[in-house]
Amino acid sequence: MGCKVLVTVGTTSFDALIKAVDNPATQMELKRLGYTDICYQVGTSSLKIRNKILRTRVVPFEHDFETLLKKSELIISHMGGGTIIDVFRLRKKAIFVPNPDVSGNHQVQLFRIMDSRFTATLETLQGKIAMATETPGDFFAKILPPIPFNHAMENMLSQ
Numbered sequence: 001m002g003c004k005v006l007v008t009v010g011t012t013s014f015d016a017l018i019k020a021v022d023n024p025a026t027q028m029e030l031k032r033l034g035y036t037d038i039c040y041q042v043g044t045s046s047l048k049i050r051n052k053i054l055r056t057r058v059v060p061f062e063h064d065f066e067t068l069l070k071k072s073e074l075i076i077s078h079m080g081g082g083t084i085i086d087v088f089r090l091r092k093k094a095i096f097v098p099n100p101d102v103s104g105n106h107q108v109q110l111f112r113i114m115d116s117r118f119t120a121t122l123e124t125l126q127g128k129i130a131m132a133t134e135t136p137g138d139f140f141a142k143i144l145p146p147i148p149f150n151h152a153m154e155n156m157l158s159q
Helices: 015-021 024-032 065-071 081-090 103-113 125-131 139-143 149-158
Strands: 003-008 035-041 055-059 074-078 093-097
Touching: 003 015, 003 065, 015 024, 015 035, 015 074, 015 125, 024 035, 024 125, 035 065, 065 081, 074 081, 074 125, 081 093, 081 103, 093 125
Parallel strands: 003 035, 003 074, 035 055, 074 093
Antiparallel strands: none
């Protein structure tokens, strides 16, 4: 098996992120970096993947998301709280992109506080791929003081 990239948008849709990865320049950059396989977890989107420079798999929603994460070497993701927690815990290379269309604008708020090594906008995503950095473990330990509130916050965002 070759190197795997996972593009995940959660349970909703984020067509702009899928399109940003499904473009020839981004695909060629991934290939140049040695990636050979890509899986798009597209949520409720009906968008068709057009570029298949890498071996491509598309799933609407993956019930065994943990296994999918473990098998991937690079995660390109929306900024959903649960996904961020899982990716950090597994110490995966990751780039998180906020979806401005989700209710409550919480992804944009997370984008503002998260270390820029792990974030990109749709416009900067392609340039950040080569600099993707392994996540350092517990996300909340990096941004919140060590108090019981952390566990409550983590549980809330994981749901």
